[in-house]
Amino acid sequence: MEILQDFLVPFLNFRLLFLVAAGTFAGIIIGAIPGLSVTMGVALLLSLTYSWELYDALALMLGVYFGGVFGGSRAAILINMPGSPSSVATTFDGYPMSQKGEAKLALTLTTIFSFIGGIIGVIVLAVAAPLVSQIAINFAQRDYLLLAMLGLLLVGSLSKGANAKGIFAAGAGIIVGLVGMDSIGGGSRFTFGSLQLMNGVNFVVAILGLFGMAEILYQMKNVASKGKVSILKKTAFPTIAFLLKFLPLSLRVSIMGVLIGALPGAGGEIAALLGYDHAKQTAKKPNRPFGEGAHEGVIAPEAANNSAIGGALIPLLTLGIPGDAVTAIFIGALFIHGLQPGPLLMEQSGDLFWMIVGSATLANIFLLIFGLLVVSIFIRIVTVPKQILLPVIAVITVIGSYALNNSVTDVYWMLGFGIVGFFMKVHKFPVAPLVLGIILGPLVDTSFRRAYMGSEGMGDFLIGFVNSPITLILTIVFFFTIFSQTNIFTKLKNKLKKV
Amino acid sequence: MKKNILIIIIIFVLAACGSETENADGQVDNEDVTSSYPEKNIDGIIMWGEGGATDIIGRTLAPIVEDEIGSSLVMQNKAGAAGAIATQYVYDQSADGYTLLFGAENPNLYQVLDISERSYQEDFVPVSIIANSFAGIIVKEDSPYENLEELVDAAKENPNELIFGTTGEGGLPSVVLAMLQNELKSEFRTVPYEGEGPVSTALLGGEVDVTSVTVSAAQEYVESGDFRMLAVVNDEPIDSLPDVPAITDAYPEIGKYLPWGPFQAVFAHKDTPTGVLEKLTEAFETAIETDEFKETLANLGMEYMNISGQEAIDFVDQNRSTSAWMLYEAGETEKSPEEFNIPKVEEE
Amino acid sequence: MYAIKSLAPGMVMIIVSLVILSQALVMERADIFDPAGGSFFPALISLIMLICGITVLFQKYPQTEHGEEGFTAKEYRFILIFFAMVVVYVFLLSIITFFPATLIFLVASMFYLKDVSWKLNFLVSIGSVIVIYLLFSELFNIIFP
Incomplete structure (x- = not known):
């Protein structure tokens, strides 16, 4: 009973209700603008709400968190520019849908399934937080390694037939991700003696360049040749039957999303990538091939990255360990308001836990409402003539990459990635694997080396892959995935069918 | 088409010329810099990952300092290479007091460990030493080792069996480890993590057998029963965890290295204008003094220090001498502290 | 001519990998044969x-259909000039501050891309400059160069 009361606090208190709504709305806007990240938004609120009541501050911050992760998908779908790393996977099919005139359907679908993913994340947080956090902290370096490698296997499906080029691009991405001081050995890698490179390459800058600037340049072609004008099909709101078709998929990827989000070393971006991969493996009859605007291809990553928020809150509230950069700021907020986030938090302030669950539920409800309401506003972007849209986006890309670190060097990096990305597109080098490498490369590197350092020699290192349950499952999944992507498997399947 | 391009180029060139002159007389002298400081956000660079002691202190202190100084303090984590990435980053920014380094004791060892050329002494100036603390040696609650002797004996019997989680070369755990290996002849395998938060997580997950973190970072887990602290690296038990024995109880020979421990401080680039530095020091001093922040320090199990100026410089120097020579004598350093004129602390 | 063009991507790829390999080999404080070292994985x-x-390099390419995807020299020039304008804009940004630089860039690039009336051009440019300024600078306290 008490739990229900605490849970309902944000629903019944008008001020909290308003703050969650305002936060969610602001979050959607912040997330949708390339260069403004959720982390920046929440960090800004931390200093803004310093003198507020704890509940008020948390309500607003949670709103921005959920709204922001969701908002990233808007720009990903409409202009092929992921607003945040966790919406990279949404561009794979979201943008092709938009190019085929289905922007409205893509926006609607992602809103509905972001909501479902978010709610599932919150439910898991509410009912299974201690259990999930146990799994999360028992996730060893080998498991992170396998997870990152599974993500890297996506290269195969992102290369669109040009496998060698795709793998090469992923390799180049990994190397870019490793630039800078080596956090394990202490030396510096690929810095060419430059101090600027010591800090590594900011991967949001890379995304802004490779997706944003490169896409602007590529689109110029249409302006130059006065080619096709963007089309916008009239779409009715999807029917319930149509939506129900995707429910099982969204449930599966949401559970995956919660678990990955709960890991201290992996977050929404990896959840979204693996969610996309899962959709691709399991979708029996996608409306179109993946990468060309499959509905499953936008639903899965969005459900996964929103459910990862609930996941990220789990280690924060049960153990005081942040699951990502945003929850690290929440830790600061709790400390500032005199609480001690740690294993005793739930015991000592159970009301807080349920209030957070309540606010998160509310944020998801507002996300659904606002998300659907603003579809018609966002959709106009597609109909804006390219001659006006492209220069404005170019400015946002430039200012956005500057704003990340207040650094002009970052802007030049973004331009560099932009021109490289453009030529890659021209010469049919897939760009997505490069980004995949930048995101996953460092994780593969550190987890591999830590796992190796923790074992005695190569033999012991390899045995480690089969002697713990989580690792064994991941190893099997990993090899199964490799196996299923090769020709042998397809041939075998065809033979079996004939029999 | 050609004509259009020409017009555009002309516009750009004109604009560029116009600005050149603007910039030339836009120079301001030093006094103005001080009186107008701060006129934009101040970046606070935290040298450790989220959730560690440096992170918590920095993020708690930031809003109080913001009120004092009248500008936003934007906190960012730049973890890696025992804090050298953040140290280098702050060093690379202009010395205008808009980028501050929230750091621990680690840069004191960069030179001897050949991690980086940077050092607090030569490249930075302390704004304030906020607090100090002690290192605790911790194991997971289900570990077979009930006290430090058992752990050390096990590490002697089976060298390189037990895994000691560190936070990279020169981090707090690596100095404690040097102490154990040098004085007590125990041998551990090491696996580095990004900071105290991640290494605590690794201990929780059973990935490492033992580690050493600041008492403050481990306190919550010790109270909840997840971790067991075998010893605190000091010559007497500390107030926040009175039940934990001092390391000298079992091994008095460690005593000669003590007192030694981590500290938390804010540094600015060495060439920061004096006026700006004074403003910063004043703001931090007042902020650290607030009951609010003192309460946070108490919660964290850190000892209030709040020193600045020469006193702070001396404190940092003394810490460097102890750590550098200790690691050197343990054969852990790449270079001798003598190369960098680091004085040896005489035994009293 | 065609042979060189078709070999170029493979050659570039090989050169890039060799550069990376050589950098990994000369990396300081890392043993290339130690899997835990910094240079093994790279x-x-x-x-x-x-x-x-x-x-x-040795792959036989299925002839890509030209026409639709191919780029003509004219299109290349058009795109690269726009890119040059962006570069100049970034350059100007640090000299003449945000407002004038952005305004000039927007007006000039929309003019360059044609088919936008002057009225609309100015309206959109001024509007976007103000919105972007309010958002980034006022709300997020970003200090423009």
């Missing part, structure tokens, strides 16, 4: 990249 990646490069 070296491994560079070898994989090298293999990909060689594969591409």
Whole structure:
């Protein structure tokens, strides 16, 4: 009973209700603008709400968190520019849908399934937080390694037939991700003696360049040749039957999303990538091939990255360990308001836990409402003539990459990635694997080396892959995935069918 | 088409010329810099990952300092290479007091460990030493080792069996480890993590057998029963965890290295204008003094220090001498502290 | 001519991987044969990249349909000039501050891309400059160069 009361606090208190709504709305806007990240938004609120009541501050911050992760998908779908790393996977099919005139359907679908993913994340947080956090902290370096490698296997499906080029691009991405001081050995890698490179390459800058600037340049072609004008099909709101078709998929990827989000070393971006991969493996009859605007291809990553928020809150509230950069700021907020986030938090302030669950539920409800309401506003972007849209986006890309670190060097990096990305597109080098490498490369590197350092020699290192349950499952999944992507498997399947 | 391009180029060139002159007389002298400081956000660079002691202190202190100084303090984590990435980053920014380094004791060892050329002494100036603390040696609650002797004996019997989680070369755990290996002849395998938060997580997950973190970072887990602290690296038990024995109880020979421990401080680039530095020091001093922040320090199990100026410089120097020579004598350093004129602390 | 053009991507790939491999080999404080060292993994990646490069070099390409996807020299020039304008804009940004630089860039680029009336051009430019300024500078306290 008490739990229900605490849970309902944000629903019944008008001020909290308003703050969650305002936060969610602001979050959607912040997330949708390339260069403004959720982390920046929440960090800004931390200093803004310093003198507020704890509940008020948390309500607003949670709103921005959920709204922001969701908002990233808007720009990903409409202009092929992921607003945040966790919406990279949404561009794979979201943008092709938009190019085929289905922007409205893509926006609607992602809103509905972001909501479902978010709610599932919150439910898991509410009912299974201690259990999930146990799994999360028992996730060893080998498991992170396998997870990152599974993500890297996506290269195969992102290369669109040009496998060698795709793998090469992923390799180049990994190397870019490793630039800078080596956090394990202490030396510096690929810095060419430059101090600027010591800090590594900011991967949001890379995304802004490779997706944003490169896409602007590529689109110029249409302006130059006065080619096709963007089309916008009239779409009715999807029917319930149509939506129900995707429910099982969204449930599966949401559970995956919660678990990955709960890991201290992996977050929404990896959840979204693996969610996309899962959709691709399991979708029996996608409306179109993946990468060309499959509905499953936008639903899965969005459900996964929103459910990862609930996941990220789990280690924060049960153990005081942040699951990502945003929850690290929440830790600061709790400390500032005199609480001690740690294993005793739930015991000592159970009301807080349920209030957070309540606010998160509310944020998801507002996300659904606002998300659907603003579809018609966002959709106009597609109909804006390219001659006006492209220069404005170019400015946002430039200012956005500057704003990340207040650094002009970052802007030049973004331009560099932009021109490289453009030529890659021209010469049919897939760009997505490069980004995949930048995101996953460092994780593969550190987890591999830590796992190796923790074992005695190569033999012991390899045995480690089969002697713990989580690792064994991941190893099997990993090899199964490799196996299923090769020709042998397809041939075998065809033979079996004939029999 | 050609004509259009020409017009555009002309516009750009004109604009560029116009600005050149603007910039030339836009120079301001030093006094103005001080009186107008701060006129934009101040970046606070935290040298450790989220959730560690440096992170918590920095993020708690930031809003109080913001009120004092009248500008936003934007906190960012730049973890890696025992804090050298953040140290280098702050060093690379202009010395205008808009980028501050929230750091621990680690840069004191960069030179001897050949991690980086940077050092607090030569490249930075302390704004304030906020607090100090002690290192605790911790194991997971289900570990077979009930006290430090058992752990050390096990590490002697089976060298390189037990895994000691560190936070990279020169981090707090690596100095404690040097102490154990040098004085007590125990041998551990090491696996580095990004900071105290991640290494605590690794201990929780059973990935490492033992580690050493600041008492403050481990306190919550010790109270909840997840971790067991075998010893605190000091010559007497500390107030926040009175039940934990001092390391000298079992091994008095460690005593000669003590007192030694981590500290938390804010540094600015060495060439920061004096006026700006004074403003910063004043703001931090007042902020650290607030009951609010003192309460946070108490919660964290850190000892209030709040020193600045020469006193702070001396404190940092003394810490460097102890750590550098200790690691050197343990054969852990790449270079001798003598190369960098680091004085040896005489035994009293 | 065609042969060189079709070999170019493979050659570039091989050169890039060799550069990376050489950088991994000369890396300080890292033993290339120690899997826990800093250079083992990058070296491994560079070898994989090298293999990909060689594969591409010897691969027989299915002739890509020209026309739709191909770029004419004129289009290239058009695009690269726009890119040059962006570069100049970034350059100007640090000299003449945000407002004038952005305004000039927007007006000039929309003019360059044609088919936008002057009225609309100015309206959109001024509008976007103000909105972007309010958002980034006022709300997020970003200090423009």
